[in-house]
Each structure stands twice: as structure tokens, then as C-alpha cells.
Amino acid sequence: MKAAAFDYVRPPDLGAALRHLAEGGGDAKPLAGGQSLGPMLNLRLARPKLLVDVSRLRELRGIADGGDHWRIGAAVTHAELEDAAGKLEGAELLPQVASGIAYRSVRNRGTIGGSLAHADPAGDWPLALAALDATVLVAGAKGERKLPADQFMKAAFTTALAESEAIVALLVPKLSRARRLGYYKFCRKTGEFPEASACAIFDPERRIARVFLGAAQGAPIPLPAVARAVAEGGRAAATREAALAAVGAVPNLEESERRMRAAVLLRALQQAYPA
């Protein structure tokens, strides 16, 4: 299928882009890497009248050291994050997650902000950024606002973004050297969206213990009880029973789904606390 007719603009700066979005109302849509929007256009599932190309906006580009956090431009590609391995001290999970997204050809174009805004339940960034307790910097006609990443995604393909807003950057707090990271996803084949995913972040120095389950029906699901238990008990607390119990809190799962998700959660926890 071919996309229905649309107009395309590539504004020179963020202000102009936001004006286009405001003027277009619900009929204007930001375009970054187009890795999800492109197919949706071709299938005529998305039918915007105007595409506002934000992929080259200076304000949305680049990775900057913000002292206690990293500022990642919304239009930074997965490939750029993948290639930043070894350079993002305290945010080592970002390159790790980026390197596992789809295929390199998708990573070359797809962006972190675009992925978050698209809000696919099985997406990597909604899960990882929620677990990392990142902050989403959003701009609209009325100026900028900040939202916690774990509050950003509301449901499948639904976010807290207003129609005329765009994500500008992600602010990812730096973890200490004592950090313990676990990220596990199960894909039927390389490059597919996962059947199940989980992310576990522990930082004893900063008193951080955050565990989230991804690839759920909607937004990533926080699992604070198992996070607390493993933060206190370490590897010994990362058991199959604990994982099954944690996943049991997720509604509407059939036995086989529960089993798969529990296994994925357990593997993420065990990555954080290896034997």
C-alpha cells in the first residue's frame, strides 16, 4: 500500500516546528526516523495531513553531559547511542539497550524520542527509560515541561504528549559505580519486538531499586515489591518463586504467558545479581 497524500515540512528550528504542529492541530505529526510512522503511513493507519520533520533540529540532536545526568536529544538515533558504548559513564544501559533494537538498518534511522513517543508496549525505550527513572523534556507552544518517564506512557500507543507537543530530550540520571543492571528480552527472532521483557536497576549507593516489566498490554509495569526484596536479599532473593509472584500481580495473563514473563524477569534480576 501507498500512503495517502500528505504535506511535508522541514522547519529550521524547534520554534518553527512547534508552530507547524500547533497550526496543524491533530492533523500534523512530527516525523523523526520514521521506522514506525513510515509503515503506518503506508498501511494508511496513520493519515496526517502534515509531517513535520524534526530529525535534524539542532535542539533535538546530540548527547551532552549534564553533570548528574546525561541529556540525550530526542532525535538521537539508536545507532548513535549504540556507538556511544564506553562513553556514557553512569548510563551504560543506554548503549546496551540500543544495540539490541531491531536491526542496524532500523537503528540507523530510528530515534530514542520517536520510539518513546510512539509508545509501542513492546518497545525498548519506554521500558528502559522508565526503569532508569529518566525525565522526558517536552516542548509545546506554551514552553517546556518535564515529565517522569515512568508517567509518560499512558497506554498502548498513548502518551502524556499533547497534540502540538514534541519530545526535546531525555535526561537520564547517572548511576554510581555500584550500579547493578539487568535487561532481558525474549524475541522469537533477532530484530523482532519481544514477547516479554524486563529491566532491573539497582544502585545501592544511591538507594535505587527499580524493576519494570515490559511488553505488557500497555505501559511498563513497575514491580516495587520484588525490587525491594532483591535490593535487600541480593541473588538469594532473585528466585523463580519471587519472579512468579511478582508477575502474578499482572492482570489477565494466561499460564504460559505468566511463565514466560516470570522467566524473563528472573533473568533480568540475575543479570543484576550474578551468581
Place this chain on the structure above:
Amino acid sequence: MTAQGIGARVPRKEDARHLHGRGNFVSDMILPGQQEVAFLRSPVAHGRIRRIGKPEGLEHAVFTWADLPGVKPIVAQSTLPGYRLSAQHPLAHQKVRFVGDPIAMVVAASRAEAEDIAEQIELEIEDLPPLVDAQKARADASVRLHEEWPDNLFIGMSYESDFEARSRGAPVVVRQEVSLSRQAMVPMEGKAILAHWDERVDQLIVYSSTQTPHMIRVGLAETLGLEDARIRVISPDVGGAFGYKCILQPEEICLSWLAQKFRRPFRYVEDRREHLVAGANSRQHRYRLTAYADEKGRLLALDAEIVIDGGAYSMWPYTVGLETGQATGNLPGPYDFRGYRCKTACVATNKPGFLPYRGVARTGVCFAMELTMDAIARKVGREPWEVRHDNLVPVEAMPYDNVAKKHYDSGDYRKALLQVREKIGLEAWRERQRRGEPDGRLIGVGFASYCEQSAHGTSVFAAWGLSLVPGYDQATVRITPGGGLEVRVGVHSHGQGMETTLAQVANEVLGIDVADIKVVLGDTGLTPYSTGTYASRSMVMAGGAVARACEALVPRLLTIGAHLMQCAANTARYERGRIVGPQSEVSIKDVAEAWYRLPYRLPPDVDLGGLEATMAYRPKVDTGAFSYASHAAAVAVDTELGHVEILDYVIVEDCGTLVNPMVVDGQMLGGAAQGIGTALYEESPYDANGQPLASTFADYLLPGATEVPALRIFHIETPSPYTAFGMKGMGEGGAIAPPAAIFNAVNDALRGLGVEVTETPLTPRRLLDALARAKSGAGKT
């Protein structure tokens, strides 16, 4: 010049253009004034068309069946008893019978604009209850797909040979039920057609991505009411076909009609969504087998019930009887037993009409038979390979007529099995299995053996009662003025490398450098008639014809050559491109120079056929040259995630004389990748309303480079006694055994848990569900 004939590892002549992106596919073609065509397809599975409202002001751009007077529907004839005719209108007439059934075609300057118009067509369809499940459609005739039928049965077949006597009192009885899910074939290039009317030659020219250009011409002549000579079908570069493109396509008729009517070029290129929806047309079989064996697992008799979900229409020209007959006749496989009873039903449902996908019914029958073989082994407590070995037709019995009257020409089936067991290293895997994996995964090893009827000819197709049956394949060869060679054949090559391998055959006879041999395929205007490329036939049939045609030139070369050397013809001899006399020798180049440029040098009694010959060929015995193989898979099963990893995969195959070992390996590899797809990934599921649930690659998973392990392929070479050079067809074999080998390996891994999986594809969900059921006490899926 190094050896380039039969058996040489000649790099493929076609690779350079494809690797550089310089091929010429229909999508690459642009003719002046070309219009693009989009189809409006049925959004419902089963319904009666009440109204098709063309958008106001755009009526001229929209065509329905009512606009195509004189065009005949596709009706695939067969004289098989009980076979029911289905009329497939290229654009729906009165009823729609599957989601994706073409209803209207729209013409515009671009595909996007054509789709814009298609969206505006108003459809009023009265919903009818959909037939989604073949067993239910078979049992209940209250809703009928084709109303003039008494029920929903396309065809039923039954076969029986000494079943009662052989099965009676058998000490071991094993019951097995297996099923395969519906699939699409997913060639890299989908359907694509560009049709125009060439005023100069007063001919309809149809570029179609097809395997069978001559047969399509026959079909178009029939449905459009044009004399064949007014139609030229050209199959340009084709990006894979797999059976999807060996039948007359409704879109070919529609585009040809447009070109004939409006005398300008029209193009249609199928997109992925159309393919996955309207092309979900293969593999869906269900088997219920009962095997009767002795205490050692030696098979005595087999009882089978097969149900094929035939979809809405019977394809032209093969009919759904092809799949039904292949399933019934090929189920006994490579095994030696004498009691057989099989009932096969092909049922009409609201899905795309069943097409013959690479391997045809054999992927299904191999899956059913090989899972049964393992079940017998479990029951008698022996290694599956041992039971398989004892049941395989022994080499001493060749040629062998099996219980279903298939005539196996040659081969050492047991040797392939023993070799694959050795190559996979069964004992080492058994040891590793006993040791257990550090990560808790379970190890399993599985085997699968099959034999594959290839290059079957007239008698086989005639027995299916078809209206168009393959016979002699022809080849034209023509020595050029420069001493090179043109080879023209009516088959087509769409990944098989025949531009190279047919040149190798010609080289074997004439010794002309492969680089100087031009093979022309796939064009009714340039090549002699052939039914085309399907059923693993082209290397044997077209290859045989090329050899015969080249051989026909030899006496002529000898006569002219002797005259050039001024010696008596009976004192000269021919040695692969050289004409050697008592004192001197001349080459084909010298002969060509005399014939074309310096004809005063020719003898007065020169053969007036010149340096060009057309010869026909069919094998001495036309019931097929049977290739065969044994596959072995070693897998690790993650019972927590339901994931299967293939750790090693070995193929030992015998396709007779290898024309080009690299091409054979490539065919095996591609076929096996598709077999892995059937085993683990590919599925076109439908909901209760007959809506397809996998319409994009997000839902229809294919194996990619990371899912196909480095296959290890080994060859045995047993020449067929019936074919030129002993060649056998082998284009399909790779796709036959992988589901069976992989499932047997998984079941081997899960044996300790009392779990058996029996339904393709083995998704994590199916595997985990089976494990959950086993836990609750009901093991089998």
C-alpha cells in the same frame, strides 16, 4: 579452459547483475503512458455482493466484473471422480469467498492515486457465515461456499492396498495426529504484471513474474478469447516463485484485458499486505494416522485420514487435486511396507485457494510420517534412527514399486540416514543430553527421511485428469557466427541458476565455453513451448532437451568439418567441440565460419538444418526420478521461554548426478530455510470471522539470517537410470524435511517431561501450552 560441463562448480552467470542491482524485474519497468493498477479486495470472508458503487466522476477509472464482458472465469478442469468445479472470476461475481478476493480494479497515474480511488468505492456486501475450519465445513453443508455443490468437498480420494490383512493382529499400534498451519510463500518479489498492446506486431505483450510463461499464454488465450499467437508472455527477472507463480493469476487476466481494451501499458505490483492476506494459500493439512508395526518397529500397515483446507478456488491448471493426490500418494514416503489405506478430503473454505508450495504436499506427509516413525520408536524402545533404518527401502530392492504404486528409480536411502547420523554426531549429542546443560536447556536430536518425486511427466499428470499435461520439453540451440551458442528453452529460472547449469549441459556436449553460451528463458516469443518450471522438473526436462538438441548438431558438425579438412566423413571423429580428421582438426568456430560467412566452403550435400536444432525430450520412464535425503537437527529447548535454538543441522541428500554442486547447495539451503520457517515461524492464522490475523511482517514471522544455522550439506550421487546424465530434480527437497526433523528433535528433548508437540509452527506459546498441559496431566498437544 577448466572443466565447465556436468559436475563443474561454475560460478553463476546470473549473479553479477543481481549482486549489482542491475536485474530487470517488472517493478523496474516503465513504458510510456503506463498506468498503475490497484485492486479493491474483499474485506469480508464470505458474502453476497449487493452493490459496488463507483465514486462519482471517477467511474472511468474503476472496473468490476460487469465491465469485462466476454472474459471467462478461471475453471480448472479435472476428470478425477468426484472432483467439483469452481469458477473463479478474476473480479468477484455475485459472491466474495475470502478476505482479499479481488472485487474491482482501479487505474490511475500512480499506485497511491489508484488506492485513493479504491478507498472511495462503496461496497455493500451481505455477510454470509464464514467457513473457517475445514473439519466443520466438511461436516456441515448448511453453508456452502459454492452454492451449486451439495456440500463443501472439493474432492475426496481414497486408496487401499492390502490394508486389512497386513494390519490384522499387529503387535504394535501407534496413533498419531499432526497438523500444519496455513502459510504464505513470501517470495522476495510478489506478483507483478505489466501488460501492453504492441500495435506494430498487433500483439498483447504481458510481462509477468511467472514460472510458466507458455502455460499462462494458454490460460490467457482461453479466458480472453484471443488466439495464442496474438499473445506474447515474457517472464523477466523473477525474485523467487515457489509455486505461487506457476498458476494462472486473476490479476494476469485483468491486466491483459485492460491492455487489450485500452491499448496502453498497465502495471500491477502486489504489495506485502496483499500477499500475506490474499496469498495465504498453502501447507494447511491435518493428519490422523494409525501405524501397525511388529515388536521391532517394522511397519506392517498404515491407515491415514488427511484433511486439506483447500480454500475457495481450485487453481488452473493443476487443480486442488494435485495437493490431494500428492498427499495420498506420497505419504508412505521412503519406507518399505505393503499395507496402506488412506482417505484424503480437500475441503473448500473461505480462504485463498490452495496452491502448490515448494515441496507441495510432501512437507506435510513427511511431517506426519516422520513424527509417526519416532512415535513407533518410542513405543518399541529403540533409537528413532534404527527404526527408520529398518523401514527404509533397501538399496537391493531398487527400482522399487511402493505400496501407493510409486516407482522409486534408484538410491541408497539407508546410506543417507547412516551418514547423517554419523555427521551430526549422534553419540556426542546423547552424551551431552545426559550431562545436561549449564543453562538448564534441554537437548534433543531429530531425524527425518524423505524421497521426492521429481521431474514427473505425462503419465503422472494425466492420471490426475488435468486439461493441460506436460509432455515433451523442447530446446532450441543455435551455433552463432562467432562459434558461440544460443540456447532457448521455455522453462524459466527464478533463482535456480539455469542460465548457468543449462549452459553447462551444452558445454558437456559441444565444449563451447560457458561464457560464450547465452541461455534464453521465459519468453513465448523466443523459446519453444514448455509447461514451465515447477515440480522440480526443469533441470531434468530442459536439461535433457538441451543435450538432445546439441547432440543433433554433432553429425552436421562432423560432415562440414570433414569437408573443410578434405577427408571422408567416416574418417573424422567428433570429440566435444573438436572435429578430428586423419591429419588435422577443425573447431566449431571453423564450422560456424563456413556456414555463416564463407558458405562456398560447405559441402554440396550439407544438412539444410544448418547449425540450429530444436529437439524434444522426456525421460525414458516418466514417472519421476526420485531424489531423497535424510536430515538431522540438534536443538536446545528453553522450557521457560518456549524457545527452540537449532544448534546443528545436517543434510545428506542424493539428487543423482550433480550438474553444479554449488547450485545444488544453494537450492538446499534456500529450501531448508523455508522448512525452518514452516517448523518454527510462519503462520497465517484466521479468526472466527475468517479475518486473517497476520497481514504484515510484524505478525507473519520469517526466518532470517540469524535463524538459519550454518547448514552442513553432504551429497551421495546415484544417477537415475531414466534421465539424461542421471540427473534428478531437487529444487523442492530442502523445504520438505526440516519441520519433521526439528519437531522430532524437540520431542526428543521433551521426552522426559512426557510432552509431544505436533502442530506447526512451534511458537513459544504452543510449546509452553504443551508443557503446561503436561503438568496438568494431559501431555499431547
